[in-house]
Each structure stands twice: as C-alpha cells, then as structure tokens.
Amino acid sequence: MSIIDTEAIRKDFPILERKVNNRQLIYLDNTATTQTPRCVVDSIVSSYYNTKANVHRGVHTLSQEATLLQEHTRERVRAFLNARSSDEIIFTRGTTESINLVASSMGQLFKDGDEVILTVMEHHSNIVPWQLLQNRVDLKLRVVPVLSDGALDMDTFRSLFNERTRMVSVCHVSNVLGTVNPVAEIIAESHRHGVPVLIDGAQAIAHTTVDVTSLDADFYVFSSHKMYGPSGIGVLYGKREWLDMMPPYQGGGEMIESVSFEKTTFAPPPFKFEAGTPDFIDIPALHKAIDYICGIGVENIATHEDGLLHYATERMNEIPGMRIFGTAPGKSAIISFLVGDIHHYDLGMLLDKLGVAVRTGHHCAQPLMHALGVEGTVRASFAMYNTAKEVDIFIDALKRSVAMLQ
Numbered sequence: 416m417s418i419i420d421t422e423a424i425r426k427d428f429p430i431l432e433r434k435v436n437n438r439q440l441i442y443l444d445n446t447a448t449t450q451t452p453r454c455v456v457d458s459i460v461s462s463y464y465n466t467k468a469n470v471h472r473g474v475h476t477l478s479q480e481a482t483l484l485q486e487h488t489r490e491r492v493r494a495f496l497n498a499r500s501s502d503e504i505i506f507t508r509g510t511t512e513s514i515n516l517v518a519s520s521m522g523q524l525f526k527d528g529d530e531v532i533l534t535v536m537e538h539h540s541n542i543v544p545w546q547l548l549q550n551r552v553d554l555k556l557r558v559v560p561v562l563s564d565g566a567l568d569m570d571t572f573r574s575l576f577n578e579r580t581r582m583v584s585v586c587h588v589s590n591v592l593g594t595v596n597p598v599a600e601i602i603a604e605s606h607r608h609g610v611p612v613l614i615d616g617a618q619a620i621a622h623t624t625v626d627v628t629s630l631d632a633d634f635y636v637f638s639s640h641k642m643y644g645p646s647g648i649g650v651l652y653g654k655r656e657w658l659d660m661m662p663p664y665q666g667g668g669e670m671i672e673s674v675s676f677e678k679t680t681f682a683p684p685p686f687k688f689e690a691g692t693p694d695f696i697d698i699p700a701l702h703k704a705i706d707y708i709c710g711i712g713v714e715n716i717a718t719h720e721d722g723l724l725h726y727a728t729e730r731m732n733e734i735p736g737m738r739i740f741g742t743a744p745g746k747s748a749i750i751s752f753l754v755g756d757i758h759h760y761d762l763g764m765l766l767d768k769l770g771v772a773v774r775t776g777h778h779c780a781q782p783l784m785h786a787l788g789v790e791g792t793v794r795a796s797f798a799m800y801n802t803a804k805e806v807d808i809f810i811d812a813l814k815r816s817v818a819m820l821q
C-alpha cells in the first residue's frame with residue numbers, strides 16, 4: 416500500500432494510458448522529463464483561449480490579467496522555495512539557461528586565475544557554460560571526484576578552496592547516480608571561504624523539499640518540465656545581493672528602466688534578467704504544477720519513490736551480471752545500470768519493444784561516464800505515478816531482453 420493514491424494520480428495523466436508497440440506504456444524516463452497532469456494542460460489551453468495578451472505593457476484587461484497570472488506564479492514559486500522575496504525569482508527557459516545566465520553574468524566579474532569548483536557528476540549544462548567563460552578569462556575549473564558508491568568526495572571538495580575560488584556550482588541530485596549531495600554542508604563550507612554557491616536542482620525540485628533560505632543557497636535553478644510543468648520554462652532563484660551586483664545577461668525590452676543612445680539604465684531584479692517577452696502562456700501553468708505537487712505533498716512523493724527505488728533495486732539485483740552505478744545512502748529514485756557486456760542501446764531498444772521507456776546513453780554526463788569507465792548506461796527513473804506493478808513488468812521485460820541479448 417503506497418503512501419499516495421497512485422491510481423487516482425494516474426487518472427490525471429492521460430499519456431499513461433497509451434500503448435507503445437501494442438503494450439501498455441511503462442514510463443521510466445522521468446529524469447529526462449516528467450509527464451504532465453491535465454490541470455497543467457488545461458491552464459495552457461485556458462491562457463490561449465481566455466487571457467492571451469503580452470504582459471507588463473498593457474492597460475487593457477487581458478494584459479492586466481495575463482500580468483497578474485504571471486506575477487502570481489512568481490509569488491507561488493517564491494513560497495514553494497521559501498525565498499525571501501519574489502524579486503529573487505527569475506523566469507528562464509530552463510535549468511540550462513539559468514546556469515548560462517549565472518555563469519555569463521557572474522563571469523563578467525571574474526579575473527584571470529580565478530577558479531570555479533564543479534563536481535565530476537555534473538550534467539553538461541553545469542560544465543559547458545563555465546568553459547565558455549574560458550574564452551574570455553583564464554578560469555580554472557576544479558573538479559570534485561566521487562567515491563566508489565557515487566557519493567561526493569567531500570574531503571577533496573574541502574581541499575579545493577583557495578583565495579582564487581570564486582564560485583561553487585554543483586547538482587543537488589545526480590541525474591545518473593541518483594546521489595543526493597549534502598548541499599547544506601557544501602554551502603556552509605563554501606560560505607566559510609566567502610564563496611557563493613549555485614545549486615542545480617533539476618533532479619531535486621520534484622522529489623524533495625527545497626528551502627533556499629534555510630539552505631542559504633546563493634542560486635538555485637530548475638526546469639519546469641522535470642516537475643510535471645510545461646516545457647520551455649524554468650527558474651533561477653538568486654539572492655538579491657548577487658542579482659543587484661550582476662550585469663544583465665541579455666538586452667532588450669522588459670529589462671530596462673530607460674533607453675537612449677547615450678545611456679541605458681536597467682530595471683531592478685527580476686526584470687533586469689528577463690529581456691524580451693516572457694513565456695506568459697506556460698508560466699501560469701507552472702503555478703498549477705506546483706499546486707499539484709503540493710496537493711500530494713513533496714515528502715509523500717519522496718517516500719513513494721523511495722519505496723519504488725528499493726523494490727526495483729532488489730529485483731534488478733536478481734539478474735546475473737547486473738551492475739548498478741550509484742548506491743550512495745539516501746539516493747534518489749534514479750537507477751543507472753548495465754548488464755554483463757550488453758550494450759546499453761540494445762537493451763533500451765528491446766525494452767521499448769516491450770513498452771518500457773528508459774533512457775540510454777551518456778545522459779549528458781560524459782565526464783562522469785569517463786570516470787565510471789563506461790560509454791553509457793541504461794537509466795530507469797521513477798515519479799509519483801509509477802507503481803510496484805510497473806516495476807514488476809519492467810523487471811520481466813528486462814529479464815526477457817537480457818536473455819535475448821546474451
């Protein structure tokens with residue numbers, strides 16, 4: 416018996432009823448993107464049908480309604496993260512753009528010889544934006560390795576600080592290993608050295624309670640599509656003192672106070688970082704996604720997913736030759752694995768033929784793959800609507816696929 420009513424929840428996700436290759440879809444690619452409940456889709460439709468107007472610029476009713484929906488969402492995100500002010504909530508296109516924004520803008524304050532600490536388990540979107548800065552400044556990237564169970568090597572992390580360290584940027588949860596990093600400890604240690612911290616919360620936000628104020632995070636970023644929300648939008652939380660100091664990321668409408676050819680002045684945060692028309696259709700739908708998650712309870716979702724993680728892990732270990740990457744205590748419901756010398760791609764293809772959607776490949780984490788000594792893995796990941804019965808079907812499909820490929 417689950418702590419949440421998955422049967423009722425599944426009714427809110429029409430896609431879960433569809434067939435793939437004549438079989439019932441078993442969707443276990445939730446790390447890549449979660450599915451979308453009806454209330455979120457309804458919000459998108461309602462915005463198109465009822466309130467479509469550009470925000471912040473109109474005196475007319477539709478524009479004012481659209482603006483209110485957007486700004487109420489900003490306040491909803493603030494409350495969800497327990498940020499101090501909604502001015503600290505910036506809407507972006509997603510985690511990737513949020514990190515690019517911080518790297519690019521904070522990067523303008525960096526000097527030759529400065530250093531940024533990352534970890535080997537970062538998604539490419541938390542590596543490449545920092546590398547792009549190296550075209551402008553002589554920036555050194557210091558990389559924290561992982562231990563054999565996939566936990567972060569905190570001793571090495573602590574040893575990497577010096578007077579040139581300008582930033583720490585780490586994921587809250589690894590999209591490959593499922594490792595939940597000790598972000599409170601990482602932030603406290605960084606602050607002891609006077610260094611700000613960006614937390615990539617892409618894989619955490621829908622699976623654990625995030626309180627940016629008690630964490631004392633300087634930046635916290637995530638994507639809406641990984642938290643049952645619409646695709647194409649995301650959030651950057653930034654502490655006001657940093658946002659005030661940071662130069663704009665892009666120029667254009669919405670982000671200015673006044674413009675002349677001689678001198679342009681910028682609007683205060685958050686608008687300083689929101690150049691151009693925002694995604695006023697999808698932003699209110701994110702509000703619905705947050706309400707949906709909170710209606711079920713993030714902690715209840717976490718407990719449910721944890722149950723699935725343990726059950727699936729136990730059953731997967733029945734399979735000879737099973738290698739699971741990432742076994743750190745308290746890990747999130749993400750299982751990356753290989754079986755014997757079967758290619759991850761072949762396994763993924765056969766599972767798909769049996770209706771099971773998993774991800775295969777390097778998961779945008781090539782440096783981690785290199786550290787693990789593999790080219791890629793198969794990854795199964797769970798969300799609130801998955802069930803133990805689906806785990807059983809997945810395990811049967813896995814056993815059949817392995818038997819065919821061995």
Ligand code: PLP
Binds near residue numbers: 447540589590
């Ligand atoms: N960071 C992590 C940990 C992720 O898992 C992902 C996506 O899988 C991203 C960043 C990038 O997210 P997006 O493509 O939504 O910007």
